[in-house]
Amino acid sequence: MTDRQLKYFQAIHEATDLALGWDGDVLLMGLGVPGPTGIFGTTKGLQEKHGATRVIDMPSSENAMTGVALGAATRGKRPIMVHMRVDFAVLSLEPIVNQAAKWHYMYGGRMRAPLVIRMIIGRGWGQGPQHSQSLQAWFAHVPGLKVVMPSRPYDAKGMLLAAVQDDAPVIILEHRWLYNLEGPVPDGMYAAPLEGAAVLREGTDVTLAACSYMVIEAMRAAETLAGVGVSAEVVDLRSVAPLDMATLGASVAKTGRLVAADTGHAECGVSAEIVAAVSERCFASLKAAPRRIALPPIPSPTTPALADLYYPGAREIAVAALATLGRDDHVPDDPLPEGRQWRDTPDPSFTGPY
Amino acid sequence: MNRIRRPADLQPQEFGLVPSGTPLSGAAATDVFRQMLRIRRVEERIGERYSEQQMRCPTHLCIGHEAPPAAVCAHLRSKDLVFSNHRSHGHYLAKGADLGGMIAELYGRATGCADGKGGSQHLIDLDAGFMGSAPILASTISVGVGAAWAASLDGRDEVSAIFFGDGATEEGTFHEAMNYAAVATLPVVFICENNLYSVHSEMDIRQPPRPVAALGPAHGMPASVVDGNDAEAVWQAAGTAVARAIAGEGPSLIECVTYRWREHCGPNEDLNLGYRSKDEFGDWQADDPVERSRRAGLSAGWLDANAIAFMEAEISAEIDAAFDHAIQSPFPETGELATHIFPAAQ
Numbered sequence: 001m002t003d004r005q006l007k008y009f010q011a012i013h014e015a016t017d018l019a020l021g022w023d024g025d026v027l028l029m030g031l032g033v034p035g036p037t038g039i040f041g042t043t044k045g046l047q048e049k050h051g052a053t054r055v056i057d058m059p060s061s062e063n064a065m066t067g068v069a070l071g072a073a074t075r076g077k078r079p080i081m082v083h084m085r086v087d088f089a090v091l092s093l094e095p096i097v098n099q100a101a102k103w104h105y106m107y108g109g110r111m112r113a114p115l116v117i118r119m120i121i122g123r124g125w126g127q128g129p130q131h132s133q134s135l136q137a138w139f140a141h142v143p144g145l146k147v148v149m150p151s152r153p154y155d156a157k158g159m160l161l162a163a164v165q166d167d168a169p170v171i172i173l174e175h176r177w178l179y180n181l182e183g184p185v186p187d188g189m190y191a192a193p194l195e196g197a198a199v200l201r202e203g204t205d206v207t208l209a210a211c212s213y214m215v216i217e218a219m220r221a222a223e224t225l226a227g228v229g230v231s232a233e234v235v236d237l238r239s240v241a242p243l244d245m246a247t248l249g250a251s252v253a254k255t256g257r258l259v260a261a262d263t264g265h266a267e268c269g270v271s272a273e274i275v276a277a278v279s280e281r282c283f284a285s286l287k288a289a290p291r292r293i294a295l296p297p298i299p300s301p302t303t304p305a306l307a308d309l310y311y312p313g314a315r316e317i318a319v320a321a322l323a324t325l326g327r328d329d330h331v332p333d334d335p336l337p338e339g340r341q342w343r344d345t346p347d348p349s350f351t352g353p354y
Numbered sequence: 355m356n357r358i359r360r361p362a363d364l365q366p367q368e369f370g371l372v373p374s375g376t377p378l379s380g381a382a383a384t385d386v387f388r389q390m391l392r393i394r395r396v397e398e399r400i401g402e403r404y405s406e407q408q409m410r411c412p413t414h415l416c417i418g419h420e421a422p423p424a425a426v427c428a429h430l431r432s433k434d435l436v437f438s439n440h441r442s443h444g445h446y447l448a449k450g451a452d453l454g455g456m457i458a459e460l461y462g463r464a465t466g467c468a469d470g471k472g473g474s475q476h477l478i479d480l481d482a483g484f485m486g487s488a489p490i491l492a493s494t495i496s497v498g499v500g501a502a503w504a505a506s507l508d509g510r511d512e513v514s515a516i517f518f519g520d521g522a523t524e525e526g527t528f529h530e531a532m533n534y535a536a537v538a539t540l541p542v543v544f545i546c547e548n549n550l551y552s553v554h555s556e557m558d559i560r561q562p563p564r565p566v567a568a569l570g571p572a573h574g575m576p577a578s579v580v581d582g583n584d585a586e587a588v589w590q591a592a593g594t595a596v597a598r599a600i601a602g603e604g605p606s607l608i609e610c611v612t613y614r615w616r617e618h619c620g621p622n623e624d625l626n627l628g629y630r631s632k633d634e635f636g637d638w639q640a641d642d643p644v645e646r647s648r649r650a651g652l653s654a655g656w657l658d659a660n661a662i663a664f665m666e667a668e669i670s671a672e673i674d675a676a677f678d679h680a681i682q683s684p685f686p687e688t689g690e691l692a693t694h695i696f697p698a699a700q
Binding site for chain 2: 027053054058059061063064065066067068069070071072073074075076077094095098099103104105106107108109110111112114143144146167168
């Protein structure tokens with residue numbers, strides 16, 4: 001691994017820049033893509049570098065423009081479409097679900113739709129009910145879509161590069177709270193596989209299976225658990241469709257306990273699927289009922305006074321992990337940093353509006 | 355504007371799209387007529403055999419709609435592209451796609467144009483430039499615009515002709531796609547086959563009293579309403595629209611007013627449902643596009659009884675062969691179930 005450090009958003013920018021340079025058929029499109037802020041820095045300056053025909057702003061027509069991207073893809077283009085919030089991509093479900101996901105299958109393999117759609121999950125600073133949904137389970141439910149949720153800058157770059165080179169439609173969900181996190185990122189082109197989970201921390205007592213930003217919370221929880229003598233294994237799902245049941249199963253076979261943590265809702269969500277799939281395959285290995293840590297069936301509130309109650313984090317993961325061990329230790333909340341009243345930003349570098 | 359209920363209510367109207375003025379005559383007229391006749395006979399045969407329960411997929415016959423596919427596709431080159439909806443058989447055939455592959459697809463056979471996985475609602479023949487069809491009314495409209503965008507980016511001389519019904523113009527993506535085709539000056543011809551009903555729901559409860567074509571100028575492109583049962587009128591409007599697309603002048607919209615003879619989905623007549631009257635249906639049957647074209651040909655002399663008899667025999671033999679091919683073809687192997695979910699690397 002390299003010593004080179006990039007932030008998550010810089011890794012996405014670098015991958016997009018490389019992809020546009022790699023193949024003249026790669027296109028980048030989305031509302032605000034060439035704009036002054038460049039989708040939180042991920043597309044900034046790319047129109048100047050790669051030209052206004054390949055890096056385009058677009059009308060606020062999420063539905064038709066997704067169909068336009070699909071149509072271009074059927075003629076050899078490799079479009080990357082970006083939505084500043086997942087909530088806007090809801091307008092494009094028809095072309096994603098009915099068309100792009102099915103074209104290869106329903107036309108007997110004659111059509112290919114190499115389409116990449118980036119969707120950003122918002123959180124905090126009052127993003128509220130329509131700027132912070134985490135709808136990966138919707139997409140993961142539809143055969144024909146690959147759905148990935150990179151948690152580290154290495155994957156943010158490598159999985160985007162892999163997605164651009166893949167001939168299937170790939171949905172990439174990026175959590176806004178990951179954008180400023182730094183990690184090692186190699187120079188140049190490389191592809192991180194679109195499937196396969198990664199064991200980020202080995203342990204023997206409990207498996208913490210998490211995706212996207214919840215990986216960060218799971219790593220913090222593992223640290224807390226280590227302090228009370230519990231060895232937690234952290235599995236970063238990386239991809240939610242397909243799920244890597246081999247890695248998850250091997251981990252649960254070892255630990256016998258599972259906590260599944262997701263940024264979306266628990267009901268009918270990714271955490272539910274993990275618990276079901278593990279229970280089906282590894283029931284005999286389980287020493288305790290699996291637990292889910294995910295959002296309650298409540299729309300996300302705007303005021304920080306309620307949002308702080310809404311989002312589970314490292315503490316809730318640790319409490320659930322201890323419960324699988326039959327323990328009910330008191331786990332204190334992380335203290336708020338000096339001068340901060342709310343937990344509605346991931347770190348002090350985030351200031352509103354964003 | 356009076357609502358169109360009968361052929362006599364129709365008033366052709368230009369919204370900036372001026373017909374070519376070239377008379378449809380000679381070999382061009384004969385070809386259009388033959389294509390209309392062929393589409394009619396294929397659809398009739400499907401209707402005759404559908405009750406055998408061997409074509410096990412929703413099938414939307416286009417009897418009554420033959421003029422727009424035949425007259426528009428007559429202007430398209432083999433490199434041009436067609437996108438279509440659920441009532442797609444005419445578009446598929448008129449673009450030169452393979453009849454055997456279509457019938458086998460309806461029969462769910464491995465030799466179908468989509469390996470039996472698509473059925474009547476998802477026909478495809480890339481070699482013929484028939485790019486696909488889908489039943490979620492307006493869903494292929496934006497895809498056709500995207501294909502035109504790719505052609506425009508690559509400097510490729512290629513027109514996207516997109517067929518859809520009146521119901522599709524009520525879906526938002528139609529307007530979004532029109533908007534983008536105009537913003538980017540793309541080589542697209544939008545063809546609305548307005549058959550007055552979306553399934554069983556009439557226009558009055560779905561749209562205000564204005565022609566669909568009036569939406570063209572609203573989205574920055576010329577349009578016209580034409581008699582969709584008059585092959586020559588469709589042909590002249592399409593002539594202008596295709597020429598504009600090829601010349602880089604951007605998209606056009608043609609509203610072809612026509613009428614569906616059979617039930618929305620399936621082989622039967624449906625007057626028993628009561629949503630349209632026998633009188634109304636009779637007026638439209640009397641306005642039969644194939645018969646109108648036949649009469650025009652006989653009177654102008656580009657058609658004669660011998661030529662028609664020859665066409666009928668040829669078409670009948672082609673249809674026989676297509677059905678024989680379909681029925682003799684194997685069903686897909688069990689392994690096909692899980693094949694082509696994701697594309698393999700190329």
